[in-house]
Amino acid sequence: MHRRELLKQSVLAVAAFGFSRDLFAAESPGPKYNDQVADLIKLSSNENPYGPSPKARKAMSKAVNGCNRYPWETTTLLRDKIATAYQLTKDHVIIGAGSSELLGLASVLAALKKGNIVAPDPTFRLWMPAAKKIGAPVKLVPLTQEKGVDLQRLKEAIDANTRMVYICNPNNPTGTVIPADELEGFIKGVSPSVTILLDEAYTEFEDTPSVTHLVKDHPNLIVAKTFSKIYGMAGARVGYALAHKETIQQLNDLQPWANAGAGGISLAGAIASLEDASFTAMCKKKMQKHVIFLPVTGS
Ligand SMILES: Cc1ncc(COP(=O)(O)O)c(C=O)c1O
Structure with a gap:
C-alpha cells in the first residue's frame, strides 16, 4: 500500500505541517524545545493538541483544593459515570493511570496463567515486555497486505x-x-478460556464501532479505553477498562490500591470531559480533516 493511501486511511493523528499554531491555541506553550521549532505543531504520541476541554480545565483547577484527600469518592464517581454510559455497573469498570496501566495489568494477568499471547504485527507494543519477562511468549501475526489486522490468521495462531x-x-x-461484524464474529468464535484484550484508544476518531456492548455477555472480553486521545488529557493519565466483574477484581488485585492510579485532579478532569460532548465533537471534526500518519507502537 502506498503511503498516500495509509495517510488517507488513518485518523490516528492530526496534520503537523502547514497549519497555523493558532489552530492549536488551546494548548499551553509547553517545554522549551517547542520554541526551536516554532512553525511545527508537536504531535508526539498521537496526542490531542486541543485538549483538555474548557470544562475539564475548570474542574481540574477546582480539584486542586481537594488534593489533601485521597480521591476515593471521585474515582467511584468516574466509575459510575462510565458504567452508566455503557449501561453497565461500576464493578465492570477499572480505572488506571492511562489505559497503558490496564493493558499492562491484563497482559500480566494472562502471563501469570502460564501460556502464550497472540497479537498482530505491527501493533501497539507497550504491554509486551512485561508479559515476556513473566514468561509469556508473544506470537506475532503479520497484518494483511492492506495493513489490516488478520483475524483469520490470529484465530489460527491461537493454540491450547x-x-x-x-x-x-x-x-x-x-x-x-476491523469491520464491526468481522470483529464481533471473531470475539464470539474465540474460546471462552482465551482472554480478548481490545484496545479502543482511538475508536472515537473514526466512528469505529466499539465492542463495549459485548462485555456483558463475554466474560473473556476486556475493552481498554482512554482519556488521553479524544479527551485531550494524555498528561493527566486516566484510562479505564470494561470487563466482567470477576476479571475487574483480578485486575484490581494487581493494583497496589484498586482504581487509585489516577490522581484526584485528573479524575475531576475526566468526569468533566464526559460532560463536554461539543468539545470532543470539535476535536473529532478538526482531526478528521487534518490527518497525518504517525506510528506510535510503544516499542
Ligand atoms: C493504541 C494505544 N493504546 C493505548 C495507548 C496508551 O494510552 P494511555 O496510557 O495514555 O491511555 C496508546 C498511546 O499512544 C495507544 O496508541
Whole structure:
C-alpha cells in the first residue's frame, strides 16, 4: 500500500505541517524545545493538541483544593459515570493511570496463567515486555497486505496454550479498522478460556464501532479505553477498562490500591470531559480533516 493511501486511511493523528499554531491555541506553550521549532505543531504520541476541554480545565483547577484527600469518592464517581454510559455497573469498570496501566495489568494477568499471547504485527507494543519477562511468549501475526489486522490468521495462531489475544482497533500504527461484524464474529468464535484484550484508544476518531456492548455477555472480553486521545488529557493519565466483574477484581488485585492510579485532579478532569460532548465533537471534526500518519507502537 502506498503511503498516500495509509495517510488517507488513518485518523490516528492530526496534520503537523502547514497549519497555523493558532489552530492549536488551546494548548499551553509547553517545554522549551517547542520554541526551536516554532512553525511545527508537536504531535508526539498521537496526542490531542486541543485538549483538555474548557470544562475539564475548570474542574481540574477546582480539584486542586481537594488534593489533601485521597480521591476515593471521585474515582467511584468516574466509575459510575462510565458504567452508566455503557449501561453497565461500576464493578465492570477499572480505572488506571492511562489505559497503558490496564493493558499492562491484563497482559500480566494472562502471563501469570502460564501460556502464550497472540497479537498482530505491527501493533501497539507497550504491554509486551512485561508479559515476556513473566514468561509469556508473544506470537506475532503479520497484518494483511492492506495493513489490516488478520483475524483469520490470529484465530489460527491461537493454540491450547494461548491465554490472551490482543487487538487494537483502529490499529496503531496502521490506522486500519476491523469491520464491526468481522470483529464481533471473531470475539464470539474465540474460546471462552482465551482472554480478548481490545484496545479502543482511538475508536472515537473514526466512528469505529466499539465492542463495549459485548462485555456483558463475554466474560473473556476486556475493552481498554482512554482519556488521553479524544479527551485531550494524555498528561493527566486516566484510562479505564470494561470487563466482567470477576476479571475487574483480578485486575484490581494487581493494583497496589484498586482504581487509585489516577490522581484526584485528573479524575475531576475526566468526569468533566464526559460532560463536554461539543468539545470532543470539535476535536473529532478538526482531526478528521487534518490527518497525518504517525506510528506510535510503544516499542
Ligand atoms: C493504541 C494505544 N493504546 C493505548 C495507548 C496508551 O494510552 P494511555 O496510557 O495514555 O491511555 C496508546 C498511546 O499512544 C495507544 O496508541
